[in-house]
Amino acid sequence: MARRKKIYEGKAKILYEGPEPGTIVQYFKDDATAFNAEKMATIEGKGVLNNRLSEFFMTGLNNVGVPTHFMRRLNMREQLVRACEIVPLEIIVRNFAAGSLSKRLGIEEGTALPRPIVEYCYKDDKLGDPLVTEEHIAAFGWASQQDMDDILSLALRVNDYLSGLMYGVGIKLIDFKIEIGRVYDGDFQRLIVADEISPDSCRLWDMETGAHLDKDVFRRDLGSLTDAYTEVARRLGVLPKTNGHTKPTLIN
Known part of the structure; x- marks a missing residue:
């Protein structure tokens, strides 16, 4: 081979x-x-x-x-x-406060958010994937306004799907991150969900016990990943x- x-x-x-x-x-x-x-x-x-x-x-x-x-x-x-072609952003959808959101805003982990909050981070490991706004994204040309509308729509549709799926098996979807890719058919461009969706990229808590079923087990030394x-x-x-x-x- x-x-x-x-x-x-x-x-x-x-x-x-x-x-x-x-x-x-x-x-x-x-x-x-x-x-x-x-x-x-x-x-x-x-x-x-x-x-x-x-x-x-x-x-x-x-x-x-x-x-x-x-x-x-x-x-x-x-x-x-x-x-x-990967859009250089991590798209984070949050349903409950946890992780960096709790640290930034002083909200107790597990607090239900009034609605899903979508955040964007610039993909750059050397910079620590910093949080950015739509103003940054537009100013530096990482995505157009139409792209951002489509990205938001995709992120919320993924959230609806994953939330319902997890709820059905007794798991609370705290938050997750996805990446978005551009594909081209001639002159036509469309956006698709890329990279992966796994417990590496989601926060998942057992609905009854609150036990972590995601990478926080490794981050916080909570047991066997x-x-x-x-x-x-x-x-x-x-x-x-x-x-x-x-x-x-x-x-x-």
């Missing part, structure tokens, strides 16, 4: 040239990072779980008419995605239910 060309390696994924023009192979690593990579570890099985969970969420979004870059899963760690992600996968049906202490197996 010919050696694949690596396009990019980030903190949690590696991107390779895809088998067909306009495609990319997205490989999920077991690496876990926090605080802009100040805290790092390798968590066995994390990449496999995130690959399957992101496949589950992206497929669901495609099925309800929210366009994503996801095409198909290739194996336990890789998926084929459509190549796109693999156990937390496995619980999310099991509730969503990505993992079968098991009796006793048998190690769960991923559904193909």
Whole structure:
């Protein structure tokens, strides 16, 4: 087999040239990072779980008419995605106060927000992905006003889908972040959800106990990250239910 060309390696994924023009192979690593990579570890099985969970969420979004870059899963760690031009922003949707919002505004974590709040961060690890306003985005040409209208619409549609999905399995969607990509059909441009959606990019709390089922388990040393992600996968049906202490197996 010919050696694949690596396009990019980030903190949690590696991107390779895809088998067909306009495609990319997205490989999920077991690496876990926090605080802009100040805290790092390798968590066995994390990449496999995130690959399957992101496949589950992206497929669901495609099925309800929210366009994503996801095409198909290739194996336990890789998926084929459509190549796109990433808008240099992280789009954060918050339903409850947590993390940096609580620190910035002094709001107790878990406080329900009066409505979903959408925030934007400029994607630059060296700068720590700083929070920016729509004025910054327009002034520096990162996205047009039409782009921002479309991005807001996509973000809120993803929030509606994920919130309902999680509520149905007893999980509270505190917040999440997504990335948006541009794809072109001739002169026509459209925006799609890109990157990944997984417990790495969401805050998920058990509705009854308040237990964290997301990367805060790693950030705050709250227990086993693999156990937390496995619980999310099991509730969503990505993992079968098991009796006793048998190690769960991923559904193909």
